[in-house]
Amino acid sequence: MANASTGTYERLMNPVLVAGCIIILVSFAVRASFGLFQLPIATEFAWPRESFSLAIAIQNLAWGIGQPIFGAFAERYGDRKAILGGGAFYVIGLVLSAYAITPGQHQLLEMLVGFGIAGTGFGVILAVVGRATSDKHRSMALGIATAAGSAGQIVGPPVAQSLLSQMPWQSVFVVFAGFIMVSMLALLMMRAPKPQKPAADEEPMGSVIRRAVKDPSFILIFIGFFSCGYQLAFITAHFPAFITEMCGPVDPGSLLYTLGITSAAGLGAISIALIGLFNIGGTLLAGWLGNHYSRKYLLATIYLLRTLVAGAFIMSPITPESVVLFSVAMGSLWLATVPLTSGLVAHIYGLKYMGTLYGLVFFSHQLGGFLGVWLGGALYDIYNNYTLVWWVGVGVGALSAVVHLPVKEYPWSQRGKVSLAT
Secondary structure, three states: OEOOOOOOEOOOOOHHHHHHHHHHHHHHHHHOOHHHHHHHHHHHHOOOHHHHHHHHHHHHHHHHHHHHHHHHHHHHHOHHHHHHHHHHHHHHHHHHHOOOOOHHHHHHHHHHHHHHHHHHOHHHHHHHHHHHEOHHHHHHHHHHHHHHHHHHHHHHHHHHHHHHOOOOHHHHHHHHHHHHHHHHHHHHHOOOOOOOOOOOOOOOHHHHHHHHHHOHHHHHHHHHHHHHHHHHHHHHHHHHHHHHHHOOOOOOOOHHHHOOOOOHHHHHHHHHHHHHHHHHHHHHHHHHHHOOOOHHHHHHHHHHHHHHHHHHHHHOOOOHHHHHHHHHHHHHHOOOHHHHHHHHHHHHHOOOOHHHHHHHHHHHHHHHHHHHHHHHHHHHHHHOOOHHHHHHHHHHHHHHHHHOOOOOOOOHHHOOOHHHHO
16 A cells, blocks of 8 residues: 555555566567568668668667656656657657668658657656655665566567567557557556646756756766676677677587577577676666665776776687686676666655756766667678677776766755855
């Protein structure tokens, strides 16, 4: 039952969290599958690899642009209207993509899909889950909702591959649109407390945003989230191809071969699922730790570990065993930054405009995602390998580990308004 005075749920598991997890799971299951469409589409139209990669990069950028827009819309007009609007963009983008026959058409329509992900993804969902959950469970609830996205990453690609083996890619886009439509039924359970309207003596949204973007801590969080998007998008889009080209053969006597993973290409597909699988545990652990320890130091630690894991992997021989170890290690750190970053924004700046402020921070994440996907393809075409773009990811990861350290991790209201306005 919800608290009568605040509207929040005292229990960790509540209808709002369940509904949010369903919507995020389906949204991310579809999103995580786009890499599997690259070969069928390129084969049918005889396109170079870069064409559909750019479409995915644009999708990431549109997702980032749409995130603060949908966050602000949710805070002004309601969470369910914002999520339903995102679902509509998603469905329209997928259905029209089934009829796209040029790279430009796909790239344009991926903007609609990106807006759809923004409306059904972390920005809006985490904000409503945060408002619906009591203080003692908030960080863990955000971790569970984030882990639902990881579950989508595990489920989506195998489902997409199975569908692609039975029907044309155009039909799979339409089926995915149907999945998104069905997930919108979960909105019937999503009844969270509305964002409080500012009283006469409180600041309106625009003023709060202007002060936030002048706050050094907000800027540092914004910069820090860039590398997360860069690394995640680059690995999701290019890691299977990287493994296929760079990894040694799978030993016929190995456990991997016994499990049916007999080629580097097969290992590349499994690596993404492994990352998603271990990300569930890593994200839940991050959510739990965020309830007990400093979020900024946890974030710095995660980015440092990512940097070390990525650096060690690229400097070592690329073998099936090292790929598995990398996938397990990187998966444990994959989305662990999301509940900590969103929780840090909520802790410092409050819940009232969390969706909008987190959406602005998330835009940095998606700028990184756009650069990771696009730069991966561009530098590969120049150097015929991914080495340079990989090291760029290592460098931005190290930067993120450092920039979180000076963040002032205490509520904004305690710092006073005068110093932040200057």
